[in-house]
Amino acid sequence: MEEKEPKKIIGLMSGTSCDSIDAGLCIVHPDFSCELIKGINYKYPATIREKIFKAFSNELNIKELCQLNFEIGECFGNAANELIKEYGKPDFISSHGQTIYHYPFKETEENLSLTSTLQLGESSVISAKTGCLTISNFREADIAHGGQGAPLVCFADKQWFKNSAIQNIGGISNVTVVSDDCLPFGFDTGCGNIMIDYCMNKLYNMPYDKDGEIGASGTISEYWLNCLLEDEYYYNTPPKTTGREYFSPKYIENILKIAPPEKQDIIATLTALTAKTIAQAYERFVYPNAHINQVIVGGGGAYNKFLMKLLRNYLPKHIELKTHEDFGISNNYKEAMAFALLGYCTYYKIPNNVPSCTGADKSIVMGKITQP
Ligand SMILES: Nc1ncnc2c1ncn2[C@@H]1O[C@H](COP(=O)(O)OP(=O)(O)O)[C@@H](O)[C@H]1O
Ligand SMILES: [Mg+2]
Structure with a gap:
């Protein structure tokens, strides 16, 4: 060679x-x-x-x-x-x-x-x-x-990290799990910014919720959040991948029919959905199979402070929450x-x-x- x-x-x-x-x-x-x-x-x-x-x-x-x-x-x-x-x-x-x-x-x-x-x-x-x-x-x-x-980035993650969940939060959210306990595995945890961006566009005429400020100003609707968490995708066992074909404008318009009335509460709840589906995916599919010490977030979602705060709250206390930047890797270019x-x-x-x-x-x- x-x-x-x-x-x-x-x-x-x-x-x-x-x-x-x-x-x-x-x-x-x-x-x-x-x-x-x-x-x-x-x-x-x-x-x-x-x-x-x-x-x-x-x-x-x-x-x-x-x-x-x-x-x-x-x-x-x-x-x-x-x-x-x-x-x-x-x-x-x-x-x-x-x-x-x-x-x-x-x-x-x-x-x-x-x-x-x-x-x-x-x-x-x-x-x-x-x-x-x-x-x-x-x-x-x-x-x-x-x-x-898909996911393909797992190949890089397994070279670059140890005993971690490497969580990308782009339009869609995907994770790679690298652990001494098992072969690396990865799957899409669900939506990332896709629904937040869609609603920011529709309700505020802005492309995204910069730093999560609007989400942070709203109140999470527990009722709506629980309805959204019932989607079967979140229960399916990996390997699984998803995309815009699933979390489509039609899907989002449909869920908006039962959304809370205040715009900022919609953004807050969709942000909570992204954080919660990540945390639940780990409970269902990661912790039972693999020991991890830390979650390393990348992609644009790492810049959404409200999303990161919620994720911190939803993860078990012993798991450290980091971003790629803690490892000298840009969240944007990973x-x-x-x-x-x-x-x-x-x-x-x-x-x-x-x-x-x-x-x-x-x-x-x-x-x-x-x-x-
Ligand atoms: N400062 C920020 N605050 C909140 N959200 C951000 C910020 N920067 C980027 N994002 C979100 O990240 C998305 C882009 O993330 P990216 O990782 O490039 O996703 P993709 O891989 O799908 O292109 C934007 O559409 C936006 O929702
Ligand atoms: Mg991008």
């Missing part, structure tokens, strides 16, 4: 929130450690973001979807170029892409599997715009080998760093899925390589 060397990699990621393309220039070392040199949040042009949301709600035709793949590719290339302007070309780019649809369910039609996932952001466009070799399309290989294609590491492995043909997390039949090398 080729002797491994440190590589300079730009990791590109855009999550379900579509708030920005997170681009992180990293150095990944042969021991799988990763340093972030510089991260940027590159905003999508407003019309592209609107188109992505239309795609989520099935309002784009096939021509528009085809075009969107190339438009997003160009945006990802532009994001990488902002870093390249300042720091020069990396050894290669590793791009997660923009998830448009994720269907992890084991269903068949004519004996053919319907399990599938779609990330847009054409890698040939990224590579042409930047002149860099580009690695992309990670999830497909895991699905092709019987997995759910996932971009994780995809830089996954790309490093693709480059060196090192298996980079975690079958105990995704349910795949075996360890395989995920990711497709596009030459510049």
